[in-house]
Amino acid sequence: MGKIRLDKYLADMGLGTRTEVKKDIKKGRISVNEEIVKSPEYKIDTQTDIVLADGKEIAYEELVYYMLNKPQGVISATEDRREKTVLDLISDKKRKDLFPVGRLDKDTEGLLLITNDGELAHNLLAPKKHVDKKYFVRLKTALSEDNRKQLEEGVDIGEDKLTMPSQVFLLNKEKDEAEIIIREGKFHQIKRMFHAVGNEVIFLKRLSMGSLVLDENLLPGEYRLLTPEEIERLKENA
Template sequence: MGTPVRLQRYLAAAGVSARRKAEEMITAGRVTVNGKVTTVLGTKVDPDSDQVEVDGEAVVALDTFYVVFNKPKGCITAVTDDRGRPTVMDYLPNLPVPVKPVGRLDFYSEGVLLLTNDGELAARLLAPASHVPKTYHVKVHGQLSLDEVKLLRKGVQLDDGTITMPADVQVLPGESKHTWLAITLHEGKHRQIHRMLEALGYRVDKLQRVAFANLTFLDLRIGDARELDQHELNELRDMVGLDHSAVARGTWRSDREATDMPRRARAKARAEAEAERGPDDADLDMIADEDSPRDEVFDDAAPPDGDRDDDAPAARSSRAPVARGSS
């Protein structure tokens, strides 16, 4: 006999959903335990002996698994796509358990992306109250003054009237005729960095997420991924008030070369399909990934205005944060 756990936690551990969404499933009568509908929150189940189903499908709590991925541009943040668009999973073969992205980076964005089947951790990381830091390198079209940089740090009024939280904003050294910034946010408003710069009369030329919480893409080229180690996971859980009961082995890794041939085959098949459909429809499919299935991504904690990271084209880099270049 195993240690009894609350049903909503069991569902979150199984990667069904974040705990809050699991509670909604339970109260809606969608969950059965040993063949009986259970609607009482706080019901405990034995992972070793009880049979749990959601909507008639068996649910088994798998070992938790945590992957950091250096996402390239040109793929959507989803597990699958009914339009045949490339997804981040095209770069992650032979995963021992199914995982989902935590939050989103849009089709043209690059950088650090966490994937896991730990619904509880994902929900905590995405909750606005957690204020998880996310750091970006940003190439601004033009030169910002020091006063404008101070405004970004203090908070600027966006086009919808909201004012951004204080941010850590540093000017990166270099010889470029355009300003390069390192911006760390503790919130995730829709296209926030673009809108912050637009509020000052500038546009973003390049953007790349270089850190999410304590995770960076150090030693990961664009398109490479690896499993977190125990120290990284413990730090991540500490940031959102979770214990150290989860395990990360740090042994799994995927290099982008391992997926080159299947990705090229899928790209060829898609190109042939697009040729039959016409370029306009294909372009719309590639740009619009906001409507990818919501159960493909952990984003249950996102507020209506979009607590996600879906900014535009990213600076090409495969190393940890570096000083800006000369472009």
């Protein structure tokens, strides 16, 4: 990344606003390579310089990627005065510019990517990219074979065009649990698709997005950093 101002470095890493960190710098609470620096404009090499705040090292992270198993009752937003957001669940986040890639409804669980990589987010969400997204659904009533075929061919959800072809796999004898793979991301799309064939989704969970698959070890509300391999595959496939 090259060199950036010390106050920006500290603010990016969540130590406070630019105004707050400038005060900390001027109080002599920040050292760079074992020397106290009192100038907010001091240029930091993010690759080589060692920055400490009150003796604690502040490592610089430019792009960050978290996999979250979103629980029900939490909204997919960066901040909200009344509701708990998915960013509130990331307790050890350092950067202030994180955001969820796409949205899951408040009552929907499952995979959510949280990052500050705008380019990757755009590529994953751009309609023309048609990134596969797999969901688990539990339905109010059994899904008939005719309805399953309708969903796969495309249904009318009140848009200009029918939904793109999807894949639907029934998972049990009662035919009320299924996995569905879609290549779009319209508002409430899964629920609207099943509603279009006279059914109702009573539970919805996202299992994958592109090459990224929800870690089975993550309970609802838990998260982890993506592995380098997961990040690389996501970027390649997006």
